[in-house]
Structure formats: structure tokens, C-alpha cells
Amino acid sequence: MHPETRHLRTVLITGASSGIGKALALAYAAPGLCLILIGRNAERLADTAQQAMRQGADVVVGAIDVRDRAAMSAWIAEHDKAHPIDLVIANAGITTGLAPGDLTEDPEAVRAILATNLIGVLNTIEPLIAPMTARGHGQIACVGSIAGLHGLHYAPAYCMTKSAVHAYMESIRGRLEKRGVLVSLIIPGFVKTPLNDSIDTFKPFELSDAKAAALIRRGLTRGKAVVAFPLPLYLLARFGRLLPSRFYDKIMTGVSAHVPQTQERI
């Protein structure tokens, strides 16, 4: 067993059928660990599960849509009873945005991304708050984005969902940590995944999914409130907030980008 995973017995990860979620599952998979993996695509989820089992983990998969509050709540409660969850990572997410020349996003696409990236996060975290605080133990983590630190002209709704989850995680941290439950916000920059590949823009300091997963696991193991990477891009985004807003807009609207509209619908 990896020394950092010694104290973990059960980890729940959403969006484990692809990209960062899959890489996280494989970063944690080890003998003695139970992984509870959620995604919609049963075939890709089974592939993650098989690889994790080959690394010695016990794996439970749930082909569940994170937008389905009732299904998420029932399934998570059932599995938390059988295997009390030590760490939950609300990672599942989608992206949507604008092509050069577009002015507004399709309202249906905007509602769809809110349902996944925001309501889906709530549906993942809420069922675990009461059991974890009752045990006085656990860690709640959520994948935000550097795009949540400042709006980007090519992805308004995506930025909105990510800044909202940042605010949510910051807001629940103080009270839950007094009850023994750690709260960690993950803020990645560009990570090479199918989601990221769909975006056509300049991607400074892009990382592999495996490297991102290793950084996330290290940060979560250290109990960090914020796990942000790569550092130069994170600092640049934080610095951007200090600039006068219209000066910032002038620089950023010069960045060419095309983010396809999501085909997801509520």
C-alpha cells in the first residue's frame, strides 16, 4: 500500500470513467482500499474499475447521473453504510462555451452545465455531510478550476459554475472542519483529457491527467484547503484579479479560443 493512502479505507470519486477522475481512481487504487466510482458510461467505468482492481483495490461502480438527486442520495447512503467513506472527490463535470464571433451561449446549454457542474456537485457532497460529521472524520473535495478564479470571455457559464463551487467549498469549510471533516478545493489549470482536448486555445503549462492526479492526491493527503496547480498559472490568475477590470478584459479578449457548445441537455 502506498504510505499516503494508509489511513484511507474508502474513497468515492465521481466522473471516474474518463480524464482526471479515472487518473485519480488509479492514483488511489491499492490493496486495502475500497474505491466507489461513479460515471454514466458503464463501459468506460468498467475499464477504470478493472485497472484499479489489477492494482489491488476493491471497487464498486455506479453508472449514475450526478444530476439525479434521488439516485445519488440513495446510492451514496447505501454504500456509505457498507463502507464508511473517508474521502469524496466531486469531480464529474462538463464544459461549454463560445466560438469566436458568438455573443451568447445557448440557454439550454447553460442550464445543462449548471445541472452537472453545480447541482451534480451538491448531489455528491450533501448526502455525506451528516454521516461524516457524525463520525467526526472524513474529507470532502471538489474539482473547481482556474477558470473559476476569473471569468473568461469564451466560457461564461463554465466559469460561473466553477466560481460557484469555489464559493460553496469556501463557505462550508469553517463549520465542517470544526466537526472533524476536512474540506479541500481543487483548482486545476489545463489537464490533458477529452474535455480539455475539445477546447481550442493556448494552454500554458498543460499537465497530463496522471500528473494532475498525483498532485491532487498529495495535496489532499496533506489536508490542504486549496490544491491549486500549476502554480505559475494559478498565481497569474490570482494576479489578474488585482488588475483594473477593463484592462484585464482588453488583454483576455485578445486570447483566441473556441469552446464547443455542450450537447448535454437537462
Ligand SMILES: NC(=O)c1ccc[n+]([C@@H]2O[C@H](COP(=O)([O-])OP(=O)(O)OC[C@H]3O[C@@H](n4cnc5c(N)ncnc54)[C@H](OP(=O)(O)O)[C@@H]3O)[C@@H](O)[C@H]2O)c1
Ligand atoms: N481537463 C482540464 O483541463 C480541467 C481543468 C480544470 C478543471 N477541470 C475539471 O475537472 C473535472 C473532470 O474533467 P476532465 O477534464 O477529466 O473531463 P472528462 O475527461 O470529460 O471527464 C469528465 C467525467 O465527468 C463525468 N460526467 C459528466 N457528466 C456527468 C453526469 N451527468 N453524471 C455522471 N458523470 C458525469 C464523465 O462521465 P461519463 O462520460 O461516463 O458521463 C467523465 O467521467 C471537471 O469538473 C472539469 O471541469 C478540468
